[in-house]
Amino acid sequence: MKKLSTIGLMLIILFTSACGSNEVVSEKETLKIGYLPITHAAPLYFEKEFASTYMDGVEIELVKFGSWIDLMDALNTGRIDGASVLIELAMKAKEKGVDLKAVALGHKDGNAAIVAPEIESVTDLKGETVAIPHTLSSQNILLHDMLKEGDMTYNDINVVEMTPPEMPSALAAGTISSYIVAEPFGALGVTLNQGKVLYQSEDLWPNSLCCALVLRNDVIKHNREVAQQLVTGYVKAGEKAEKLDEDAYDVHKKYLSVDEQALDLSLEWISYDDLRLEKEDYDVLRESLLEMGLSEGPPSYEAFVDNSLIDQVKVE
Ligand code: ZN
Secondary structure, three states: OOOHHHHHHHHHHHHHHHHHHHHHOOOEEEEOOOOOOOHHEEEHHHHHHOOHHHOOOEEEEEEEOOHHHHHHHHHHHOOEEEEEHHHEEEEEHHHOOOEEEEEEEOOOOOOEEEEOOOOOHHHHHHOOOOEEEOOHHHHHHHHHHHHHHOOOOHHOEOOOOOHHHHHHHHHOOOOEEEEEEEEEHHHHHHOOOOOOOEHHHHHHHHOOEEEEEEEHHHHHHOOOOHHHHHHHHHHHHHHHHHHOOOOOOHHHHOOOOOHHHHHHHHHOOOEEEOOOOOOHHHHHHHHHHHHOOHHHHHHHHHEEEEEOOOOOOOOO
């Protein structure tokens, strides 16, 4: 009996030390970053794919979500460390007391207002239904700006929230006459011949903000070196995404299910370089949120934006 328990003890020691050596192998710090499979999150895909080039001792684990609500829930409760997310949703969480910081933009431009073929101008949308992904989104602000172009308000149209992949087919079916959404779903409506572009985001709102790379502030405060590596890698990944060299399509297609034609068009509309979040652009967004009554107290630039990491990145 005594002999048996000695062998048992030895096995336990062996097993424990084996596990211990595994831990040494995977000692890298891992940051869990959430995303939705959209073209807007591309710098994350490139960062993950080229992590060994961009990061040393830090791993990035991309966590895919099916909706912004699920992603924000994970971010707010600390199940993920950060995310590429609609900036308005992160601002609202900050307003409610979740300590989040925007450390970079997700992308620039890349939100088109897609309309049915018979719509020639925004005034043709009177009485029609227009889809957006979320009330608290840049797409909603773009809709607001678009209606202004035709001296119209929300009272002139019917606004519905819809998940992005549903939008091109809803346009084809005639359920909606227009939609504004993250890429590649705008481009898909065009390449599937179901709609056309009425406005690009830059026509309605120059230097518009949309997605941001957001981190929980405790990660920045307690693990600054790791956060720095993430942001440095992210900026470099954005530059690689912007170059569109041969392997770029493979990276996109690994994370998005989209055909090459739609992806091509989508990438023409969007850019990933110069991802620093500037105060003058942020203040335009704050003003819009207040004007539209989408937020009573959006966080100030100083409270919400942390450029201390991106400002350390040296761009070659
Ligand atoms: Zn976006």
